[in-house]
Amino acid sequence: MKFVSLNSSLLFFSTLLACSISYITNAKDVLMAFSQDIPPYIFQKHNKGIEIDIISAALAYKGHKLNPLYFPLGRIPLVFSQGLVDAAMGDMGEDLTLAGGFYADPAVIYDNVFITLKSRAISIKTPEDLNSLSVVSFQGAEKRYPKWLKKVNEEKRFYGISDQLTQVKLLQFGRYDVVLSDRYIFRYFVKQMKLMNVLESSDVEEHKFTTADPKNYRPVFRDKKIRDDFNLGLKKLKTSGEFQKIYDNYLEL
Secondary structure, three states, X not given: OHHHHHHHHHHHHHHHHHHHHHHHHHOOEEEEEEEOOEOOOEXXXXXXXXXXXXXXXXXXXXXXXEEXXXXXXXXXXXXXXXXXXOEEEOXXXXXXXXXXXXXXXXXXXXXXXXXXXXXXXXXXXXXXXXXXXXXXXXXXXXXXXXXXHHHHHHOOOEEEOOOHHHHHHHHHOOOOOEEEEEHHHHHHHHHHHHHOOOOOOOOEEEEOOXXXXXXXHOEXXXXXXXXXXXXXXXXXXXXXXXXXXXXXXXXXX
């Protein structure tokens, strides 16, 4: 009986060791292309941010390690198609299945809204509501949203600037009437202004004018198994509450 017990123990530990080795062997480093700095989603210098943290944590659920590389947005699909990376955050409108890609569930969704000071009591429901108003936004917004910004741009009431802290300042200090921004990017920079003691409060109104398409923000992987592992990890992050905690870590005062 003792021999059988010992033999069973050896079998158990051998099986456990084999599973552990298999887990370690299947875990991989994932070289992934991201956009350059987009606080609070991406902080290139520190390899941190909402987007980086969520994707890293989702991959880590099955033991994979994220190694981010940063590129201008337009180069992301190119470096994936050329086989220079294992994955890419978004495809910029190109179908990367043609380059051997497997699309995953969206990790984050950029949600652009019009933002105004609540004290101004501005209502924005149609493009005509922007008549006579000045708008500051990211560069290229006038091309992405021509229905809303064509006239604003033609009448020189549109200002495109990549520095999104400046966008917030221009609204808060009354230089522009409207900011067009992702709501979380705007909230992050309001938080930074409060931490710098240059802004005491920020009562703003968000005006939704478009519906974000989750398909525009799907990560794409070269390895189908890693894509599946990522999707599973992402679901676990959401059900555990860790997904929201990552957002709160960057946005709460």
